[in-house]
Amino acid sequence: MSSENKSIHEFDLNLICEYYSNVERQGPGSPEITIKALSFIEGLTDESGIVDLGCGTGGQTMVLGQHAPGKITGIDLFPVFINLFNSNAKRLNLQDKVKGIVGSMEELPFQKEELDLIWSEGAIYNIGFERGLNEWRKLLKTGGYIAVSEVSWFTDERPKEIDEFWMDAYPEIGTIPNKVAIMQKAGYVPVATFILPENCWTEHFYDPQVSAQEAFLNKNAGNKAAEEFIANQQHETQLYYKYKEYYGYVFYIGKKI
Numbered sequence: 001m002s003s004e005n006k007s008i009h010e011f012d013l014n015l016i017c018e019y020y021s022n023v024e025r026q027g028p029g030s031p032e033i034t035i036k037a038l039s040f041i042e043g044l045t046d047e048s049g050i051v052d053l054g055c056g057t058g059g060q061t062m063v064l065g066q067h068a069p070g071k072i073t074g075i076d077l078f079p080v081f082i083n084l085f086n087s088n089a090k091r092l093n094l095q096d097k098v099k100g101i102v103g104s105m106e107e108l109p110f111q112k113e114e115l116d117l118i119w120s121e122g123a124i125y126n127i128g129f130e131r132g133l134n135e136w137r138k139l140l141k142t143g144g145y146i147a148v149s150e151v152s153w154f155t156d157e158r159p160k161e162i163d164e165f166w167m168d169a170y171p172e173i174g175t176i177p178n179k180v181a182i183m184q185k186a187g188y189v190p191v192a193t194f195i196l197p198e199n200c201w202t203e204h205f206y207d208p209q210v211s212a213q214e215a216f217l218n219k220n221a222g223n224k225a226a227e228e229f230i231a232n233q234q235h236e237t238q239l240y241y242k243y244k245e246y247y248g249y250v251f252y253i254g255k256k257i
Contacts, residue, residue, distance in 0.1 A: 011229050019080050019229065023193040023212050026056035027122030028200040028249045029149065034063040034121070037251045039143045041117055044069050048116040051075060053105045053136075054123020058098070060087035064119065065089070065098040070134040074100040075108070099161075102130075102230040105132070113141045113238065120148045122249060125170050129179060133186040133254070140256045146188060151174050162243040176250055188254030206237050 044050075045108070048070030048203040052061045055074030065072055074085050085100035103109060105120075105127050119142060128152055130132045136146065153175045166173045174182075177199075182189050213230050219228035 003221075011232070012225060014076075014227060017080050017218050021057065021080050021084055023162070024057070024206050025059045025117065025205055026191055027149075027209070028196060028205045029060055029121050029202045031060075031063045032147075032201045033196055033200055033251070034060045035067055036194070037147050037149075037192075037253060038064065038068055041068070041147065041254045043143065044116060046070060049073075049110075049114055050106070050117040051110070051115055053108075053118065053120040053132075053172055054126055055085060055100060056123075057081050058088050058100060060074070060119075060121045061085065061098060062088055062092055062094060064249065065094040066092070068117075070116065072098045073107065074098065076100065077102070077104055077105040092121060095236070106135075108136075108139060110139045110141065112138050113138050113144075116141055118144075118146045118148075122149050123152075124148045124150055125172070125236075128172050129174075129184050130172070130186070133183055133188065142256055144256050145191070145253065146256070147253045148247045149251045149252065150179060151247060152179055153247050154195070155246050158246040159243065162239060162246055165239055166247065172242045173247070179250070179252055183252055183254045186254075187257060189257055190252070191254040191255050192251070194251050198244060198248075200249065201244070202241055209233065209237075229248075 046069045050070045050072040052064065052072060052074045055061050055076050055173065058074050061072060061074045076082055079102050080103050082100040089095045089098045118136050133146065139147065150171055151170060153173060155200055156175060176193060180193055183190050213233065216226065
């Protein structure tokens with residue numbers, strides 16, 4: 001198997017962390033899209049409990065902190081991300097409102113019906129869309145919201161190359177109606193569903209990685225694993241530009257009933 005055809009999950013986690021700690025976003029998105037998704041959430045107050053699962057270094061969490069009332073906890077598995085997260089919160093004077101902690105989305109430190117909003121941009125795939133919606137639901141108050149972005153098919157059929165790539169990387173990828181049906185079955189009213197625009201991938205995710213990749217390769221000169229990882233990232237970028245009509249990220253927002 002060539003490095004281009006490897007799944008990102010086959011690479012060393014420390015290597016992945018080192019790379020993604022040097023870019024603002026760990027997945028497609030933008031401040032404008034975070035604010036748009038937030039506009040569908042009603043009833044938040046200064047006392048609301050909000051959690052951002054798989055928060056990374058907190059690009060989207062800081063936007064939430066600037067636009068949503070309530071206390072926000074960011075949770076990520078990797079300490080290096082959380083250290084950067086809390087530094088970013090302090091830099092933006094959000095440290096009294098936004099706090100990052102190391103933890104797993106599979107074992108969350110919250111009580112039943114404690115939370116008003118569960119947020120997760122581009123990260124629910126780590127536990128799985130269906131499992132995440134079902135397991136996290138018990139932590140939400142009745143009437144609470146969940147807002148997640150998830151890679152999804154735009155068409156029922158697509159070229160073999162991109163189909164095989166995503167079925168290997170994330171077999172739970174599905175069409176938008178399929179994802180909405182899963183959300184309904186899990187006990188949520190689907191409040192809003194919208195496709196992230198192309199600039200969330202290009203301007204906010206792939207373009208900033210060009211200089212980051214160059215710096216990463218210079219720092220890790222002669223490291224075959226590092227070179228393979230960057231080749232893998234570049235291959236994924238090329239596939240997006242080639243097949244972007246067939247897939248992308250979609251925000252799914254639901255209200256617990």
